[in-house]
Amino acid sequence: MAKELEGKVAVVTGAASGIGLASTEAMLAAGARVVMVDRDDAALQVHRGRHGDAVIPLVIDLLDAKDCATLLPRVLELAGQLDILHANAGTYVGGDLVDSDTAAIDRMLNLNVNVVMKNVHDVLPHMIARKTGDIIVTSSLAAHFPTPWEPVYASSKWAINCFVQTVRRQVFKHGIRVGSISPGPVISALLADWPAEKLAEAKASGSLLEASEVAEVVKFMLTRPRGMTIRDVVMMPTNFDL
Template identity: 30%
Template structure:
């Protein structure tokens, strides 16, 4: 069992929906105070209100250095400390390479990769002063392990996050700060419901466990990385995908034993 995290302070970027909202909810349930950061002030407000009084909304675009600095100032003004950063904000618009524009590529890299860097840079003064801190980056299996048509820019950003994490872990270790990444596979979020039952069934069919992951599956792993029990783990990426990356072909899935 994890030791109590009650009273600690977490910032969750992209915290108003999807996996980010799951992270925010799990941290609140564990007793942390959470700054729920979203690009939309209304979405951040709605999520924080639903999560209760220990969740506070803040509107920021993590691609902006000024916005990230303001986010940190807000957390420090409210609670006087920052123990955990969940660098989760990300976008994934689809575009095939022959139709992808430079502006579309830059937008994804700016939010997903540069936004991770800027969020982390902003919390470092407070964490270094405290000689402790936990940083959890939301990467993906897409990019570091797998590919998917239309997501070359997204995959590049997610693979880039892992490269960033490894060097950042070395630089931050002397300050007692750890940084690790969660790498989700196909996760059931509100955005998937609009894609239809057939699409979801095909996704589930590519996973050995035959089901999509939940936001709680990702949030539980992030909570562990944020805990004292994970103090000696840094620079690592944890795949959470129900075994999706394991089959070498569709034939491997067809050969699975049927569970009675």
């Protein structure tokens, strides 16, 4: 099997589980070394034990501003370069706005929006200097439809959708591709926070995606010829109906 990402170093945030873990495994299979960024050191060590030296665990609390700012220098110290950033870490607040905890709103907007912007801001000078790089952001189907049961979460993803499209226009001249992956509901820990009736409906209809299916699309985006950018991909279960 072709190792299409041989020689590349990728960073995946929120890498210990869900889409982040699946993306890591897809890139490893394609020959990349992957710096797995997460708060869960125990989980990272398990994955290092499973995949060997191609996995580089990096414990960072992205919600701590000082710790977040160490991402690029620590990646360069550990791996020497950065070719791919998959900004995947995120959290979820669903339900009626009037029932939402404002502290949870702050935390979600910080992780889903501010942290993504800061991570991309910090890695761009390295990629610009090398005249190459790929940035993929995990967005959501909620970035493309005003999902009535998750106004806070959907708003964070609408913001990120705009961020991806505007930053892409700034940096493509440097050989850097920027895109987003916008899946519908994926079987992951985030679904535990879905409204119970909506989750039951999705399970009953078979309208959920596997994280590995999302990861295969991420790999597809990364392995196109350099003259092609997949700016955004919206993917959903065939049976899913908003």
